[in-house]
Amino acid sequence: MTRPGGAGRPGGAVGPPMMAGPAEKARSFGPSVKRLIRLLLAYRAFMVTVFASIVISVILSAVAPRVLGHATDLVFDGVIGTTLPDGLTKEQAVAGLREQGQNTFADMVSSMDVTPGVGVDFTAVGQVLLIVLVLYVLSSALAWLAAYLLNIVVVGTIRRLRAEVEEKVHRLPLRYYDAAARGDLLSRVTNDLDNLSQSLQQTIAQFLNSVLMVIALLAMMIWISPLLALIAVLTVPLAFIATAQIAKRSKPHFMAQWSSTGKLNAQVEEAFTGHELVKAFGRQSEIEATFDERNEKLFESSWRAQFISGIIMPTIMFLGNLNYVAVAVVGGLRVASGSLSLGEVQAFIQYSRQFTQPLTQIGSMFNLMQSGVASAERIFDVLDADEETPDPADPQTPVDGHGLIEFDDVSFRYVTHRPLIENLSLVAQPGHMVAIVGPTGAGKTTLVNLIMRFYDVDAGTIRVDGVDSRRMTRDDLRERTGMVLQDSWLFGGTIYENIAYGDPTASRAEVIEAAELSHVDHFVRTLPDGYETVLDEEGGGVSAGERQLITIARAFLAKPTILILDEATSSVDTRTELLIQQAMANLRTDRTSFVIAHRLSTVRDADIIVVMEDGRIVEQGSHDELLATRGAYCRLYNSQFAGPLEDEPLAGDHVAG
Structure with missing residues (x-):
């Protein structure tokens, strides 16, 4: 079976250039936000309920200060009433104040609902306060309901998005993985998804609530006093201009922050994976220096992003304080003139303070929104990447699956x-072992990658048992193929599970048989837990050669029509390699085997040896035929065996003269 995610980088061949990472190029904020909204609208019913709950909650919250202002008026009316002579009407009391020259006080009393000599009506005040309490309780309950439903929406959306990313990575061509840094890709599908989830949870409800609160409060302020409302609104354009300018300067730093995070993760993942080589070559200081450099870039971009976006809130708060002073001064004058009641001014001041609060919240959310959208863009980069060409709508299946492979131009x-x-042409007959040899970069691994359709040919045709491989589904093609790579891949699990990965339907007896054929059974039985020995992702607990044997057993269990070994025996000793070759002979009946090898002693018995140079087949034939031609294969063979034999020549054909 093939390794999930492809066969790795083409062996020695020239691959596509490494991607610097699309996140370095910031896109427009608007389209990404619209795309996120479309994802959230998959939960349309929930979102409608959330919106309705927030609207009603905001209305109740906006009405409450106006009702509370009436309680203030009742108290103030009662206090003023006790200062006026008992037994008079309000009109008589006002006339008496004017006769005394207290015209300002008279104007204020005339606008009040006051009864001379009567104090505070605490019953009425209590009823008003009870109404305010009910309004605030209902508002809070609806806000809680909105937050609860929105949490369901966000978590569900992220779950769906995570599933789409998971499905997408399996549809991406091998070319994408060759060009992408693995650590950066992992950062996109883990860190960026988590950051997007947190950003959505913390901003959506608060943003909706803040916008609606601004509208509701503005309506209430205009209702109380258009003049004071105009004074309060003057700070809004200033706040928006300041927010827009600051946010514009912070977005590139947020993009740089998440791009630097991906690069840093890639470097850490690379260093941790190869930590043995790092120590062996004494490159710890170099790795640390690279880490420090990238960590410093991440620090600088993060600091700048947070600092610049953090200026938004204090800027809006400063504008809000200026607004408060202006409203308090003008409102006091309006009360003194009798144009407004004290309760109305109190309610208006409360509205004006609340009016700047949602603006402040919107400003403070911009750094979260910028960060979340930056992460969303990096995720969308993965989702929008070009996929493998789709399988044909009417796929063909070879009738006789014997493993005839034909490369036609x-x-x-x-x-x-x-x-x-x-213009490469080659025919591999069923049951034959085809060895592919040549210098590094000749295109050997590329050849078998084309068989597996990890890449599609640019021209010509590859036929499997007479059927164009492009007319087959990839699953059908790869189910017929077993592949063992030079880099052994094991997953976290038992040895038995790693072997059974080749055929999940196989019985335990079949798994043991595959292990015996590949000489895994012998060393496994020496382990304390045998086949139940748990391996980690790096195959810890067994040697490199033993890991390779396990992957070979996995391929044997699949019983493929086509068997591909890409330097699969490079990690085993000579005796084990001989045993593996003997085991492979049992599988070659009516099957085609492709063996890529630099060690030419492993391919001497191949039915046909293909010698490649610069992507072309320069020679092909049996071992003896190619030695006799004294060409490229002869030079390769002598380069491996002639040196040690110069002092002590051996009989036979070990030296191609």
Whole structure:
């Protein structure tokens, strides 16, 4: 079976250039937000309920200060009433104040609902306060309901988005993984998704509530006093201009922050994966220096992003304080003139303070929104990446699956202007072992990658048992193929589970048989837990050669029609390699085997040896035939065996003269 995610980087061949990361190029804020909204609207009913709950909650919260202002008026009326002579009407009391020259006080009393000599009506005050309490309780309950439903929406949306990303990565071509830094890709599908989730949870409800609160409060302020409302509104455009200018300068730093996070994760993942080599070559200081450099860039971008976006809140708060002073002064004058009641001014001041609060919240949310949208753009980069060409709508399936592989005038290149394989033709007969040899970068691994359709040919045709491989589904093609790579891949699980990965339907007896054929059974039985020995992702607990044997057993269990070994025996000793070759002979009946090898002693018994140079087949034939031609294969063979034999020549054909 093939390794999930492809076969890795083309062996020695020229691959596509590494991507710097699309997140470095910031896109427009608007389209990404609209795309997020479309994702949230999948929960349309919930979102309608959330919106309705927030609207009603805001209305109740906006009405409450106006009702509370009436309680203030009742208290103030009672206090003023006790200062007036008992037994008079309000009109008589006002006339008496004017006769005494207290015209300002008379104007204020005339606008009040006061009874001379009567104090505070505490019953009425209590009823008003009870109404205010009910309003605030209902408002809070609806706000809680909105937050609860919104949490369901956000978590569900992120779950769906995470599933889409997971499905997407399995549809991406191998070319994408060759060009992307693995740590950066992992950061996109983990860190960026988590950051987006937190940003949505913390901003959506608060943003809706803040916007609606601004509208409701503005309506209430205009209702109380258009003049005071005009004074309060003057700070709004200033706040928006300040917010827009600051946010404009902070977005590039947020993009740089998450791009730097991906690069740092890539470097850490790379260093941790190869920590043994890092120590062996004494490169700890170099790794630390690289880490420090990238960590410093992350620090600088994060600091700048947070600092610049953090200026928004104090700026809006400053404008809000100026607004408060202006409203308090003008409102006091209006009360003194009798144009407004004290309760109305109190309610208006409360509205004006609340009016700047949602603006402040909107400003403070911009850093979260910028960060979340930056992460969303990085996730959308993955979702929007070009996928593999789809399988044909009417796929064909070979009738006789014997493993006949035909390359007919095949051409392929990773980079458009850099040819690799040109006009290659080759026939691999069923049951034959085809060895592919040649110098590094000749295109050997590329050849088998084309068989597996990890890449599609640019020209020509590859036929499997007479059927164009592009007319088959990839699953059908790869189910017929077993592949063992030079880099052994094991997942976290038992040895038994790693072998059974080749055929989940296989019985335990079949798994043991595959282990015996690949000589895994012998060393497994020496382990304390045998086949139940748990391995980690790096295959810890067994040697490199033993890890390779396990992957070979996995391929044997799949019983493939086509068997591909890409330097699969490079990690095993000579004796084990001989045993594996003997085991492979049992599988080669009516099956085709492709073996890529630099160690030519492993391919001497191949039915056909293909010698590649610069993407072309320069020679093909049996071992003896190729030695006799004294060409490229002869030079390769002598380079491996002639040196040690110069002092002590051996009989036979070990030296190609």
